[in-house]
Amino acid sequence: MDVRYDCRYFKGTMPCIPHKDHGVECNSNCEYLDSIDQNILIIKLGAMGDVIRTTPIITRLKNEYPNGKIFWLTYFPEVLPESVDQPMGFRNEDLVWLRSLDFIMAINLDKEPEACALMNQLNIQNKYGFGLTKGMPAPLNENANHKFLTGISDSYSKSNTKHYLEEIFELCCWEYQDEEYLLPKYEPNEFNIELKNVDGKVIGLNTGCGGRWTSRKWPNNSWLTLINLLQKEGYTVLLLGGENEDEQNKKLSGESGAEYMGFFSFKQFISLVAKCNAVVSTVTMAMHVAIGLRKPLVLLNNIFNPNEFHFFAPSKIVGPDKNCDCYYLPECINGRSCIEEISAEKVLAEIKMILPL
Template identity: 45%
Template sequence: MTLHPDCRHFRGDLPCRPNKTHGYVCEGCPAYAPVSSRVLIIKLGAIGDVIRTTPLLRRLRQERPNCYITWLTHTPAILPQHEVDEILKFDFASALQLQAREFEVVINLDKEKEACALLNTIPAKEKFGYALRSYDGVAWPQNELAEHKFLTGLFDQVSQANTKPYVQEIFELCGFDFRSEEYVFDTHEDKGYDWSQLPAVGLRIGLNTGCGDRWTTRLWSDEKWISLITQLQQAGYSPVLLGGEAEAPRNQQLRAATGATYLGTFPLPQFINLMHQMDAVVTQVTMAMHISIALRKPTILMNNIFNPYEFDLYGRGQIVQPNRECVCFYRGTCKLGTSCMEDLPAEKVFAAVQATLPIPAAVR
């Protein structure tokens, strides 16, 4: 019997999808799609970091037509199912079977020891990123391409002097020049979510009011949010409060104080689609920022403790920073007691919204 084990649909342990759907067998199969090379991406990391790694998919598809891409991560649900051939959740079973396979290319973008150890132990013709140094167990550049990104993570002075966006850094780490490739992302528009409670009039400005619990120096006070919401409403915009469970109490208070729209919390796919309904998004450096950029929304990014060059808004939006220079680079607590975010006026953020997404004269 004819078999095509080089086909991207071939499973080995189960019937392939063309067989289940159409009854095709390998001989004469019209869905036969031979794989030219196999690529593994190891990006475990936080959801936002996984999202902002997806531009690599575009370049890999271009440079290696018909390649089969496997991605190992902690958060499989965030990856675009239609663009990644095989998505694996990081666990013992996944690591075990990957170590028994061979790839043309393995890319490890994480410095966690378990990720670096996998780069060491998985057979591949080419390896990029970070490996585990055998004699002391520390992360180390696999080759000189990874040195720039490696050093920015070691010394604050080097990180602060860096002028390359994260996406450019990881492209160069893989031996590519960055050509402003966009994120690859699923809007979940096909799910048919009902957003009839959203404002039907006025440009919708999503306001992501939280930033997680690791870098609380990024938080903006309720008073500032209320001032921004009021200015947006008076100008004719329709503010919509966004956030997860941690932001729910704050968003309920802001809704009570201003009348701004707040629909509650949602599972991640639905939250992504809610953000897709926005005309622009105001956010801190957090997961919502990455989602906003991935959805190609005009993004007004409020930043204080991070290097602003790290973030590429793709020409859509602005980065706004406090009027006082931040002295707490990558710190979760403020050395001065009061975060410099209190020196970011609501008027400055409002002006960035107006400049990024002006209200058409016809609806003023």
């Protein structure tokens, strides 16, 4: 058999998908043959939302290297779209494989030492992003200097006027051209039966912020006030969150009558957010899912530079009137929780602007 090891669908450990689906054999006559001649590596380990907001570079890579095979190393391979040829977890068996390959280019967008060390160790022709210098994270080229400095200097970060996608495209020596997020395929009709009695425009409220970054957690009484205000206006409220928010959302639902369906797998969560007409969230993975779905968004932001966010639908950023004391800090300092200074009335006004009834 004339085995085509260079085919994008070739696995080696099992039959390929075209063989299973259509019965074709792995040879040069296969009508599904998609020959690759270059390997490309993306390293973006986490967090989950940051992985999602990095996916626009896939579109550019596919255009620049149509015969390239894209490997992506991450702690969250489940959030990657199908256009990534080889999603990889940060596991020893994956690292061993990577060290055996040659790459035409690699992009490392993480400054963690383990990610930077790989850029020094792997066989890479063209390197972008961050590597190690004298054993410490450092920019690999001049175009990575800006993104590097935003991570080590608060004053430099606060003065930044570029959004994240402009920054990472610049790091790769490209100009950003409105490439959008890419999400994995999901079932659009997943929750049709459960939501069949929901009328009107649905506002998804993502009530959590993760366990680490408590400085950006909007208090329960503010969420409850917002729910009541939205319901009085005629909106339907759908509570969103993960396992960490389950108890909180059950309580909010019980006190207000807001819809709450529980917590789900990542792809199911995408399906649920897709049912919303607009979303309210702090800076979370759910925020990035909403952006990827081109949903109007009201973003509650207190600790990040608002310039770093980029949206694909009408959206608003709401922050406290006074600058936050805990810039890029996971916990509040000086006895002030500035996220609590954002009023439910202010959030409602922005919702009515982006999604009038």
